[in-house]
Amino acid sequence: xxxxxxxxxxxxxxxxxxxxxxxxxxxxxxxxxxxxxxxxxxxxxxxxxxxxxxxxxxxxxxxxxxxxxxxxxxxxxxxxxxxxxxxxxxxxxxxxxxxxxxxxxxxxxxxxxxxxxxxxxxxxxxxxxxxxxxxxxxxxxxxxxxxxxxxxxxxxxxxxxxxxxxxxxxxxxxxxxxxxxxxxxxxxxxxxxxxxxxxxxxxxxxxxxxxxxxxxxxxxxxxxxxxxxxxxxxxxxxxxxxxxxxxxxxxxxxxxxxxxxxxxxxxxxxxxxxxxxxxxxxxxxxxxxxxxxxxxxxxxxxxxxxxxxxxxxxxxxxxxxxxxxxxxxxxxxxxxxxxxxxxxxxxxxxxxxxxxxxxxxxxxxxxxxxxxxxxxxxxxxxxxxxxx
Amino acid sequence: xxxxxxxxxxxxxxxxxxxxxxxxxxxxxxxxxxxxxxxxxxxxxxxxxxxxxxxxxxxxxxxxxxxxxxxxxxxxxxxxxxxxxxxxxxxxxxxxxxxxxxxxxxxxxxxxxxxxxxxxxxxxxxxxxxxxxxxxxxxxxxxxxxx
Numbered sequence: 001x002x003x004x005x006x007x008x009x010x011x012x013x014x015x016x017x018x019x020x021x022x023x024x025x026x027x028x029x030x031x032x033x034x035x036x037x038x039x040x041x042x043x044x045x046x047x048x049x050x051x052x053x054x055x056x057x058x059x060x061x062x063x064x065x066x067x068x069x070x071x072x073x074x075x076x077x078x079x080x081x082x083x084x085x086x087x088x089x090x091x092x093x094x095x096x097x098x099x100x101x102x103x104x105x106x107x108x109x110x111x112x113x114x115x116x117x118x119x120x121x122x123x124x125x126x127x128x129x130x131x132x133x134x135x136x137x138x139x140x141x142x143x144x145x146x147x148x149x150x151x152x153x154x155x156x157x158x159x160x161x162x163x164x165x166x167x168x169x170x171x172x173x174x175x176x177x178x179x180x181x182x183x184x185x186x187x188x189x190x191x192x193x194x195x196x197x198x199x200x201x202x203x204x205x206x207x208x209x210x211x212x213x214x215x216x217x218x219x220x221x222x223x224x225x226x227x228x229x230x231x232x233x234x235x236x237x238x239x240x241x242x243x244x245x246x247x248x249x250x251x252x253x254x255x256x257x258x259x260x261x262x263x264x265x266x267x268x269x270x271x272x273x274x275x276x277x278x279x280x281x282x283x284x285x286x287x288x289x290x291x292x293x294x295x296x297x298x299x300x301x302x303x304x305x306x307x308x309x310x311x312x313x314x315x316x317x318x319x320x321x322x323x324x325x326x327x328x329x330x331x332x333x334x335x336x337x338x339x340x341x342x343x344x345x346x347x348x349x350x351x352x353x354x355x356x357x358x359x360x361x362x363x364x365x366x367x368x369x370x371x372x373x374x375x376x377x378x379x380x381x382x383x384x385x386x387x388x
Numbered sequence: 389x390x391x392x393x394x395x396x397x398x399x400x401x402x403x404x405x406x407x408x409x410x411x412x413x414x415x416x417x418x419x420x421x422x423x424x425x426x427x428x429x430x431x432x433x434x435x436x437x438x439x440x441x442x443x444x445x446x447x448x449x450x451x452x453x454x455x456x457x458x459x460x461x462x463x464x465x466x467x468x469x470x471x472x473x474x475x476x477x478x479x480x481x482x483x484x485x486x487x488x489x490x491x492x493x494x495x496x497x498x499x500x501x502x503x504x505x506x507x508x509x510x511x512x513x514x515x516x517x518x519x520x521x522x523x524x525x526x527x528x529x530x531x532x533x534x535x
Contacts, residue, residue, distance in 0.1 A: 132474045141418070142440060143496045145524055147470065147478050155468035156486050163466075163506045205471040253486065254439060254494045259466050 009229045013102045014238035014386060016230070017046025018348045021118055021222025023188065031061040034118035034222035035069065036076045042224035043077070043114060047233025050078040053226070055110035057101055058086055059093040059117030059341065062133055073116065083110050090372020091288055092246070093117055094223075094340030095379040099244040101227040111228060117341040118222030122190075137374075139252045151215055151291065153253050153374045155207035158293040161260030162209065165300075165308025169209050172292040173200035174314040176213050176334050179289065182321065183331025185358040190219045190336025200292075214292040216333035223345040231386070236352040242365075243275025243382040251376050264301035268369055268380040275382035277365055279303060284350050284366040285325055286343040289332040298369055299327075326360045340370040347383050416455050417441055421523045426460040426512050428491060429453050439493035460512035461530060462489040464504055485527050487512065501528045 019041025021034035029037075035058060043053060056079055058070040066072040070086040083104050089096040097115035104110045138148045161167065177197055183189035195213060203212035232238040247267045250256055272278065285304065289295040296310040304325060305313045313319065319327035330337045330346035337346070347366040349355045355363075364385040371378055417439075420427035429438045431445035432452045444451055465486045473480050483499035487510055495512060504510060509530040514523040 138496065139440065145522070146484060146497050147473055147475055147482070148484055148496060149470060149473055151472070152468050152470045152484055155470075156466040156484070159468055160466040160506065205469075207471065208469040252440065254496050256486075256494070259486070 008108045009106050011229055012240050012386065013105050013227060013229055014231060014240050015098070015225050015348050015383065016228050016232040016238050017042045017044070017048065017226035017234060018345050018352075019043070019045050019224045020188065020345065021220070023190070023220050023222060025123070025190075027123065029120065029123075031064045031118055031120045032066055032069065032072050032076065034120060034220060035073045035116050035224075038118055038222040038224035039073055039077055039114050039116045042116070042226050045234055045236075046112075046226035046228070048112060048226060052112050053077070053079045053114050054081050055083040055101060055104055055113030056081045057083070057097045057104075057113060057115045059097065059119075059339070060086055060088040061119050062121060063129060077114075079114075081110070083113070089370075089377045089379065091290060091340045092370035092372040092377040092379040094342070094344050095244070095368055095370035095381050096246060096377075097341070098225065098227065098241060098344060098381055099246060099379055102241050102244065105227065105229055111230075113227045114224055115227060116222075116224035117339055118220075119339065120220050121338065122217075122219040139254065143252060143254060148253065149207060150374070151210050152207040154291045154293055155210045156253065157260050157297065157375065158209050158291075161293060161297065161308075164260055167296070167308040167311060169201060169211070170197055171308070171311030172209075172214060172296055173197040174311040175289070175292045175295050176200050178314040178319050179328045179332035179334045182329045182358055183335035183337075185321070186329075186331050186335075187356075188337065188342075189331035190217055191331070192335070210291055210293065213334075216290050216338060217336040219336040219338050221337065221339040221342060223339075223341045225344065225348065236354060238386045239348050239351045240384050240386040241381060242277060242384045243271045243273070244380060245270035245274060246379040248377050251373055253374050256375065260297065262297050262301050262371070262375040263378055264298045264369060264371075264380075265303070267378040268298075268302050268367060271380035271382050272367065275384070277382055277384070281365055282325060282367050283363045284329065284347060284360050285327050286347050286366060286368040287328065288340055288343065288369055288371040289328060289334050290371070292334065294371060294375075295328070295332070297375070298371070321358055321360055326363075329355065329358045329360060343368050343370065344381065344383075347381075351383055351385050418522050420455060420457075421514055421525060422517065422521060424514050424523070426458050426525065427455040428458045428493060430456045437492050439495060458489065458491045460489070462487045462491075462495075462510060462512075464506055464508045464510050464527070465494065466506060467499060467504060485510070487527050495525060495527070497525045497527050499528075500526045504529050
């Protein structure tokens, strides 16, 4: 291990390895198993060994017997890191983990950090309780007694969004159709069959105006990254973390300042500015798609789509693999790539040129946006190719 | 223990109903609801108004908070009808709305009665007592809008 501790690092920081858990259905494993599997694959991908890792940052489990998932993972990986923490920023955890690893390396705390998030939400022994936990949200005394499910809270955003923009359910459906088209090219996605707008509009109503196919799937997930100031020891080009930003305006729906909008313009704008990148220079966007409305709000707040027109742009092919700005090329959470960490991992694969059938040509700069809670926690990353 | 037992009292200025003197922030709102009163947590020092029960004022961090009766009217910001719920004892098909009270804070609650659309004027009432004695706020269309 190097003697970098307490030496501030002001140079570029890279993602040097990416790894996934085996997410094929029918496996008997728990969240920790997925977490460790993804982490080990990322460490190997970076050309490292356990002893090289001096930081372990992980997301949280919805259900598990582990009090401190990061420590349990670190223990299972044979690491004894200087920094070890379990982080909960809701759906922004995937992007936030990367940001915090960069901070730890810049501060001189660590040299090589593995960041990982996994959970067995799809195959867990108590899937019903996971569903209940995901369905029973809101302030425990002021909101939960009225039974606001997560889809219902996002539906409140969608109703207002329709009211203010004139967009329709058919417009939102175009985003689900677009992401599933990408998923059909991905061996990782849980759902790969193509959809039509009619499929989405005729799926079961969940919370008006959102239907089943407007909602992300409850699945297992697991991905990990190795972050370091040193260029990769692996054969793939390192991916520079060019910039990042975060905002946390509230937690609960009743404290939400705006409906049908978010603070994405501010957060992603600051991330792009810190990276010295403009929207026009993006080759790929990965936006958090817990629901179709979530993706639409981000795209429009960012200025990628005019107000109310994210769906129309999807219909017109703007977000296709060979479109103006390829979007959620792994199929998104709407195809079962849950948890937000897969958005980051996919951007890494794309920039490294490892995305196979869904590879975006000349993919050098990517924006990744994570959102937790009900548009409550936001963290954006700008990732770019490092060719020198 | 001061954090968990904030000084929360009913405003004597507003002559609140006798018997509501409770020093526990998290049950005072519910006790007011049980008596058909919508209460807002108000900072006696800076005047910040909130509906989230909490031990301190989020602006000046004082514990000098009072639950004050408010006029329970406002405008609907959004609505939904919930068709799927994981709670086994809850019948689907209920409506939810987010109401912006004229006093400032927002309330999330069930919608009852005639259809309510975005921007409609609405009033907060209270449902029947549940097994725990609580009466939940409900939102209805205002029949004779003042504005």
